[in-house]
Amino acid sequence: MIIAVNTRLLIPGKIEGIGRFALETLRIITQNHPEHRFVFIFDRPYSDEFIFSSNIVPEVAFPPARHPFLWYAFFESGVPRILKKYKPALFLSPDGWLTLHTKTRSLPVIHDLNFFHYPDFIPYTVRQYYNYFFPRFIRKADRIVTVSEYTKADIISKFNYDPARIDVVYNGASGFKPVDSDERKQTGLCYAAGCPFFLSVGLIHPRKNISGLIRAYGLFRQSNPGEVKLVIAGARKWWTADMQEAYDSCGFRDDIIFTGRLKDEELIKLIPAALGLIYVSWFEGFGIPVLEAMYSETPVICSSTTSLPEVGGDAVLYADPASPASIANAMNSLYKDKDLRDNLIKKSIIRRELFTWQRTADRLWKSIEKSCESL
Numbered sequence: 001m002i003i004a005v006n007t008r009l010l011i012p013g014k015i016e017g018i019g020r021f022a023l024e025t026l027r028i029i030t031q032n033h034p035e036h037r038f039v040f041i042f043d044r045p046y047s048d049e050f051i052f053s054s055n056i057v058p059e060v061a062f063p064p065a066r067h068p069f070l071w072y073a074f075f076e077s078g079v080p081r082i083l084k085k086y087k088p089a090l091f092l093s094p095d096g097w098l099t100l101h102t103k104t105r106s107l108p109v110i111h112d113l114n115f116f117h118y119p120d121f122i123p124y125t126v127r128q129y130y131n132y133f134f135p136r137f138i139r140k141a142d143r144i145v146t147v148s149e150y151t152k153a154d155i156i157s158k159f160n161y162d163p164a165r166i167d168v169v170y171n172g173a174s175g176f177k178p179v180d181s182d183e184r185k186q187t188g189l190c191y192a193a194g195c196p197f198f199l200s201v202g203l204i205h206p207r208k209n210i211s212g213l214i215r216a217y218g219l220f221r222q223s224n225p226g227e228v229k230l231v232i233a234g235a236r237k238w239w240t241a242d243m244q245e246a247y248d249s250c251g252f253r254d255d256i257i258f259t260g261r262l263k264d265e266e267l268i269k270l271i272p273a274a275l276g277l278i279y280v281s282w283f284e285g286f287g288i289p290v291l292e293a294m295y296s297e298t299p300v301i302c303s304s305t306t307s308l309p310e311v312g313g314d315a316v317l318y319a320d321p322a323s324p325a326s327i328a329n330a331m332n333s334l335y336k337d338k339d340l341r342d343n344l345i346k347k348s349i350i351r352r353e354l355f356t357w358q359r360t361a362d363r364l365w366k367s368i369e370k371s372c373e374s375l
Contacts, residue, residue, distance in 0.1 A: 001036045001372065004088040004104070006079070008043040008065050009095055010050040013263070016203070017288050018111055021147070021360070022094035024174055027052045028361035029368075039086050043074055057086075068129040075099045089372050098137040107371045108137055109145040109169075109364075112285025112307075113154050114207060121206045135159060143371045145364060147171050147286040150307035167367040171286045172357030175264060176295035179272040187273035192257060197229040198331060199274035199298075201267065201289040204258075205238040208281045209303075209321050211246040216280070216319075216327035218250040223328075224335060227255065233270060235261040272296035276334045276341070279303070280321045287311050291355050294348035299341045301330040311355070315347035 005026065009019035030038050030053045039057045040050065043065045046058050061078030065071045079099045083091060088104060096110040115122050115130040122130070138144065138159050144166045146152050152166045179187075188194050198217070202208050210232070217230045236258060247253050262270065271277060277293040279302040287308050293300045294315065302308045304318035312318070317334060320326040333340060 001090075002039060002086055002088040003036060003368065004039040004041060004083055004086060004091045006091070006093040006095060006097065007040040007046075007050065008074070010040075010042065010046070011044075012047045012049065015264070017286075018095050018109075020288065021109065021111070021171060023050070024172060024357040025094070025361045025364050028358060029365055030056055032361070033365070039082065039088060041079055041082055043078070068125050071097070071129065076101050090368060092368065096134070096137065098140050100133075100136055100140055105142045105371055106137075106140055107143050107145060107368060108141050109147070110134075110138070110151065110155060111147050112151050112283070113158060114283045114285070116158060117283055118207055141165075143167065143367060145169055145367050148307040148310050150310055151285045167363065167370070169360050169363035169367065170355050171288050171291065172355050172360045173288065173291045173295045173352070174357055175268050176271060176292045177268075178297040179269065183269065184273040187269050191231050191259065191270060191273075192229045195227040195229050195255075196275045196335075197231045197257075197273075198276050198278050199271065200230070200232045200234070200278050201271065201292075202234045202279070202281070203238070204232065204234045204236045204243075206240055206242075207283055208234075211240075211242045212321060212324050212327060213278060213280055214243070214246040214250055214253075214256065215324035216278075216331065217256065218252055219324055219328035220331040220335075221252040221255070223332060228275065228335060229255045229257060231257045231259060231270070231274070233259045233262050233267065267292070268296075271298055274298050276301055276331070278327070278331070279308070280319055280327050281308075282306075282321055284308055290316065291352060294352040297345045297348065299334055299344040300348070301327065301334060313347075313351050315344060315351040317344065 034055050037055050042060050059082050063070050063073050065074035080101045083102050083104050091104045091106045093108045096108040098106045098108055119127050149168055152168050155161050156163055271293055276299045279289055284307050290300050290302055290311050300316040302316050303321040317330045319330040
């Protein structure tokens with residue numbers, strides 16, 4: 001069987017959340033199923049690091065999919081030419097985007113519908129593209145894969161899609177583990193001048209509630225005069241006026257450290273060294289950093305909304321993302337109560353076993369088989 005795969009997000013040095021899903025699941029699936037051939041469709045010259053096994057045939061479709069007009073050309077012209085060439089049994093798209101000009105069976109992985117819930121967080125042309133095409137992608141899909149029951153329910157609610165044709169596979173984490181005290185100390189010196197620190201990981205974007213986090217940190221420090229710093233690790237691409245106002249009005253802004261985007265090997269050291277991970281975004285389809293902190297044995301504070309309680313279970317401390325005071329209270333509890341931190345870590349060691357990339361890949365493969373079972 002030939003399976004074509006949209007691999008446009010496998011970009012060296014730029015693997016983000018959805019790209020991580022593609023990387024980890026495709027590595028396992030292609031190596032576990034040598035009896036099948038996989039056509040990887042890139043939108044630019046590819047790296048050999050993504051050719052995981054000999055049963056992968058790489059192809060580059062033109063043009064590079066870098067803005068809405070080129071997205072359309074890539075998926076409605078470039079991809080169909082390759083599908084016509086190989087005549088695959090299935091087109092698998094880990095980022096949820098499909099080509100509408102083909103009769104090839106399609107299996108998208110839809111990670112979330114945040115563009116419907118928070119349209120103002122997305123540039124106008126991008127929002128228009130999503131609003132026009134995603135309903136059509138969903139109608140085109142033979143089955144749908146998603147990463148949480150929350151997003152499954154969202155798809156059913158918004159598009160009246162058949163629940164029996166949606167498979168939940170969850171996400172995993174890789175490479176994250178606790179570190180010894182010496183390494184924690186060295187990392188603290190490198191990023192936080194040797195002080196304890198709370199950590200936020202992810203793209204600096206309005207959806208991640210950076211403004212609320214900064215305001216919460218200011219409230220936390222007002223009642224905790226010690227030198228606990230806030231480290232924000234992520235590309236600073238979406239800095240807004242509200243974020244600037246929150247930062248300017250914070251009396252402890254000199255103790256807020258922006259690292260920019262970090263490589264995986266840096267995050268693998270940074271997350272285990274933190275006093276706690278704070279992930280209080282407005283909307284998540286899953287929330288991989290929460291799981292990465294669990295594997296690092298770092299306590300977590302996260303939003304009590306969308307998919308995050310589904311991931312965190314009883315192993316994290318919840319806060320209302322709309323309330324900086326709620327976030328600050330959680331920070332205060334985590335900072336002052338070692339027993340609480342230890343208890344959350346113990347629970348997370350159990351909880352994290354539900355989420356591994358092997359489990360994800362196995363579930364995704366079952367969905368692929370269901371999509372092709374009548375062939």
